[in-house]
Amino acid sequence: MQEAILEARGIAKRFGAVVAASDINVKIGPGERVGLIGSNGAGKTTFVNMITGYLKPDEGQIKLAGTDITRLAPRAINMLGVKRSFQIPQLFGDLSVLENMLVALACRDGQGNFLRSARDPLRVEHADGLLRRFRLQEHRRRRVSELPGGVRKLLDIAMALTARPKLLLLDEPTSAVAADEKFQMMDTIMSALAEDPETPVLFVEHDMDIIGRHATRVIAFYSGRIIADDAPAAVLAQDDVRRYVTGEISGE
Amino acid sequence: MNTIIHSTALARGLQGSSRPLRTLAAAAATFTVLAVAGLCVPAWLTYLVTIAAGNALVSLGIVALMRGGVVSFGQGMFFAAGGYGAALLFNQAGWTDALALAAAGGVLAVALALPFAPLLARYRGIFFATLTLALSMVAYGVLMKWPELGGSDGFTVGRPTLLGQRLDGPEGAYRLFLLTVALAAAIGFLARIYFASSTGLVTLAARDNELRVEYLGASVRRLIGANFLIAAFFGGVGGALVVLSLGHVEPAFSYWTVSGEFVFIAVLAGYRSVPAVFIASFLLEIVRSFSSAYFPNTWQLALGLFLLLVIRFLPQGIGSLWTREAR
Numbered sequence: 001m002q003e004a005i006l007e008a009r010g011i012a013k014r015f016g017a018v019v020a021a022s023d024i025n026v027k028i029g030p031g032e033r034v035g036l037i038g039s040n041g042a043g044k045t046t047f048v049n050m051i052t053g054y055l056k057p058d059e060g061q062i063k064l065a066g067t068d069i070t071r072l073a074p075r076a077i078n079m080l081g082v083k084r085s086f087q088i089p090q091l092f093g094d095l096s097v098l099e100n101m102l103v104a105l106a107c108r109d110g111q112g113n114f115l116r117s118a119r120d121p122l123r124v125e126h127a128d129g130l131l132r133r134f135r136l137q138e139h140r141r142r143r144v145s146e147l148p149g150g151v152r153k154l155l156d157i158a159m160a161l162t163a164r165p166k167l168l169l170l171d172e173p174t175s176a177v178a179a180d181e182k183f184q185m186m187d188t189i190m191s192a193l194a195e196d197p198e199t200p201v202l203f204v205e206h207d208m209d210i211i212g213r214h215a216t217r218v219i220a221f222y223s224g225r226i227i228a229d230d231a232p233a234a235v236l237a238q239d240d241v242r243r244y245v246t247g248e249i250s251g252e
Numbered sequence: 253m254n255t256i257i258h259s260t261a262l263a264r265g266l267q268g269s270s271r272p273l274r275t276l277a278a279a280a281a282t283f284t285v286l287a288v289a290g291l292c293v294p295a296w297l298t299y300l301v302t303i304a305a306g307n308a309l310v311s312l313g314i315v316a317l318m319r320g321g322v323v324s325f326g327q328g329m330f331f332a333a334g335g336y337g338a339a340l341l342f343n344q345a346g347w348t349d350a351l352a353l354a355a356a357g358g359v360l361a362v363a364l365a366l367p368f369a370p371l372l373a374r375y376r377g378i379f380f381a382t383l384t385l386a387l388s389m390v391a392y393g394v395l396m397k398w399p400e401l402g403g404s405d406g407f408t409v410g411r412p413t414l415l416g417q418r419l420d421g422p423e424g425a426y427r428l429f430l431l432t433v434a435l436a437a438a439i440g441f442l443a444r445i446y447f448a449s450s451t452g453l454v455t456l457a458a459r460d461n462e463l464r465v466e467y468l469g470a471s472v473r474r475l476i477g478a479n480f481l482i483a484a485f486f487g488g489v490g491g492a493l494v495v496l497s498l499g500h501v502e503p504a505f506s507y508w509t510v511s512g513e514f515v516f517i518a519v520l521a522g523y524r525s526v527p528a529v530f531i532a533s534f535l536l537e538i539v540r541s542f543s544s545a546y547f548p549n550t551w552q553l554a555l556g557l558f559l560l561l562v563i564r565f566l567p568q569g570i571g572s573l574w575t576r577e578a579r
Contacts, residue, residue, distance in 0.1 A: 078469050090464035092457045103457040106450035107468035114446050117272070118453035159468070 004029055004063075005200050006051065006167055011060035013046055019224045020046040021057065026219065026226070028167070032200045033190075035211040035232065037245050038221030044204045045087075047221070048169050051202075052084055053077040065166055081166030087175055087204075089156035093145035097136060097155055100144055101127035104159040126162070133192040134158045150177045150185050157189055164196070170203035174210060182207060190214050208236060208246055220245050272445055279441040282527075286433045290426055298429045300537050302497045305436040308533035309490030311517035312443055313483030318523040319447065320472075320479050321459035322376060326384030327514045329391045330361040330484045332505035334491025336401065337361070339409040339501045350412040350419065350431055354492045361488025362481050373477035376462075380476075388506050395503035406502025409495055425497075432493045436530065439486065444526045446482070455479065487514075516555070520562050522569015532570060 004027040011024035021043050028034060036044045049055040051062060053074035062070045069077050092100050105123045106113075131137050134154045139147060144155065153173055160168060173189055174182040193201055205211050211218055211232055218235040220228040222244040228235040235241055242248040290298045310331045317324050334357030341347040341356055372383055396404050411419050412428070419428050446452050458465045458472045465472055495501045504510060513536070521532035539558055543551030566572060 075466055075469060075471065078467060084467070090461055090467065092460040092464070094460050095453075095457060099453065100457075102450075103454055103465070104468050106454050107465065107470040109450065110469075113450045114452075116450050117448060118450050119448075120450070163469070 003066075005065055006202075007063040008047075008051070009061050009063075011047075011050060011057045011062065013050060013055060013057050013224075021050065022224045024060070024226060026229070028200045028202065030198045030200060033214060033216045034200065034202045035215030035218045036202055036204045036221065037206070037208070037211060037218060037235075037241075039245060042221035042245075043224040044221050045171065046224070048084070048171060048202070048204065051077075051167075051169065052082055081163070082169070083160040083163060083165035083167070084169040085153070085156040085160050085171060085173060087171040089149075089152040091144045091152060091155060091159075094143065096141050096143055097131065097139045097147070098124070098127055098141065100155060100159060101130060101162065104162040108163040130158045130161055130192075133195060135188055150181055153177065153185065154188065158192070161192075161196070165199055168193070168199055168201045170201065172204050172206070174205065174207060182210065183213075186210050186214055212236065271448055275441055275444045278527075279437040279444075283434055283437040287430055290429050290433075295422055295425060298426060299497065300541060301534065302425075302429045302432045303494055304534040304537040305432045305530065306490045306494035306497065307514065307517065307537070308530040309436055309439055309493070310487045311514045311521065311533060312439070312526065312529045313486035313490075314514055314518040315521060315523050315526075315529055316443065316446075316479045316482050316486070317476075318518060319452070319459060320455045320476050321462070322380040322476060322479075323515065323518070324384040324480075324483060325381045325508065325511050325515060326386070326388030327483065327487050328506045328508070328511035329384075329388035330365065330487025331491035331494070331510065331514070332388075332391060332395065332501075332503070333361040333364045333484075334358060334488030335495035335501045335505050336395070336491075337488065338492035339407065339495055340401075342409050342412065343407070348410075348413040348418075350414050350428060350493075350496055351435075353412060353496060354431075354435060354489050357492025357495075358485040358489040361484040361491070365481050365484035369477040369480045370473075372480055373473040385508055385511065388511055389508060392503050392506040392508075395506060402502070404503060406500060406504075408500050409498075411499070412496050428497055432497070435489065435493065439489065440526050440530065443486075447526065451475070451478070516559060520559065520569060522566075522571040524568060525571030525575050528569060528571030 006026070006028040008024050008026045011021050013021040024047060036047065038044050046055060050057050053069065053072055056071060061068060064080055064082060067080060069080060092103060095103065102118050102123055105126060106118060128137070131140060134157065136151065136154055136158065139151055144152065157170060157173060174186055177185055193199070215232050218228070218230065218232045219226055220235055220241045222240065227240045227244065228238045236246065239249060286301065310327055313330065314324055314327050337360035338353040338357045341353055347353055347356065368387060372380060375383055395401055401407070411424060413419060414427055414431055418424065454465060454470050455475050458475055462472045491505065517529065517532045517536055520535065521528035539554055540551055543554040547554060562570070
């Protein structure tokens with residue numbers, strides 16, 4: 001493997017008696033498309049929240065491109081290049097699609113600029129480029145609160161890409177999207193991300209067809225532990241994964 | 253070098269939209285119209301516009317905060333800081349130039365706000381509102397008990413000068429009116445540029461979803477803190493201008509009912525439009541004047557009914573009549 005962009009070593013997290021993460025060891029290299037699978041409560045979101053700094057592990061260390069980020073605040077981790085989208089899109093409902101992108105670009109460029117127009121031509125051009133990649137151009141002027149759920153998901157991810165992330169985390173990018181739109185939406189996301197081939201992407205997903213189609217590697221969680229970490233076909237064929245994740249083998 | 257960088261930033265800002273030039277033209281046109289109108293209308297009306305413009309600047313500070321999702325109920329403190337600062341500089345330090353006194357009022361108000369900004373920036377909603385109210389009432393109590401500052405009676409201020417000329421008589425009042433309107437137009441223009449800037453847009457976004465703004469890498473606390481200082485500056489300049497027109501300053505400037513009137517103007521205007529703040533302030537002064545004349549001692553009743561009607565029919569303020577969003 002090339003030098004790891006993300007390296008988690010011996011990560012553990014408990015909430016009282018509940019073990020949310022135990023002995024998590026993961027290395028993610030450039031360009032990987034990693035699917036995180038597991039039933040609800042398996043530890044996927046806890047893992048994502050520890051990478052992004054919203055939860056601090058009780059044990060272990062997390063490094064981003066060699067820098068220890070274990071104890072850093074979420075904003076500091078974000079500024080180092082860990083970007084994410086949310087299971088429930090976190091947008092600015094009163095603003096238009098373009099304005100949401102401009103907010104993301106303004107935040108990327110730092111605060112304290114009281115003179116530079118929010119609609120600086122360079123930023124508008126950048127925003128439009130990303131909107132095109134995500135096929136959102138037609139919604140450019142629409143207020144976000146009026147948009148359908150799938151479009152909001154795409155915008156949420158497009159905003160995360162404004163700052164050329166070192167690592168991108170997508171939390172259930174196709175959840176709450178109609179079954180017949182899921183594949184098309186994930187195709188749109190992945191083709192948009194293909195323009196940043198070096199950026200590793202971790203995505204939490206419950207649909208194994210999508211995992212099989214878009215992941216180059218799959219990490220399966222169960223009860224706070226990693227029970228499988230390999231190529232999709234190999235992981236999905238493992239008995240533990242079929243028993244605890246996909247439910248193809250019933251009972252203990 | 254710094255000047256070059258700032259000039260470039262400004263140039264790019266101006267390139268980004270034709271709005272700044274349009275706003276500048278609108279501010280200049282408004283000033284010209286009011287300057288000409290001031291020659292034709294009765295003196296009481298120019299005086300009323302002068303007070304309304306000064307008060308509008310104070311409320312514009314609240315609007316700057318409202319855009320970030322917080323409301324100050326203690327803006328009277330900065331109104332008083334600017335007023336007392338200008339009055340003391342006039343009486344004690346011999347500063348007489350109205351423009352310098354107005355600027356000093358703003359600077360003194362910012363100096364007063366500076367130690368509290370980091371604390372207040374941590375709070376939202378009712379906590380922010382209550383803390384600002386508490387600060388203004390502490391300031392009111394201090395002013396009431398400070399004999400050197402005139403105690404509960406306050407003290408009077410003489411007529412200032414402008415460019416070396418004393419602003420006496422009707423002509424002096426007209427020049428003070430011109431100065432106040434010019435400063436209001438200039439600050440309104442700058443506020444409009446700020447609201448349309450990157451930071452202004454991020455402030456609006458923070459009102460909507462603070463978590464995402466933080467996650468995009470901006471500090472909402474810094475934004476609120478900066479807006480608090482901007483609000484203080486606007487309040488201080490407004491306070492100084494009003495005191496120079498009134499010729500008197502007193503602790504009541506920092507009393508909660510005065511802050512309430514500034515909030516009233518901000519609510520009436522809404523946070524979408526800068527000109528709406530000036531219009532709302534003028535409307536309030538008109539309602540106050542006519543109510544006082546025709547319904548003495550019950551003008552608050554008229555004020556309350558007026559506010560009820562506005563909230564019922566224009567919940568986003570009168571600015572929403574002509575703009576979806578002033579960004």
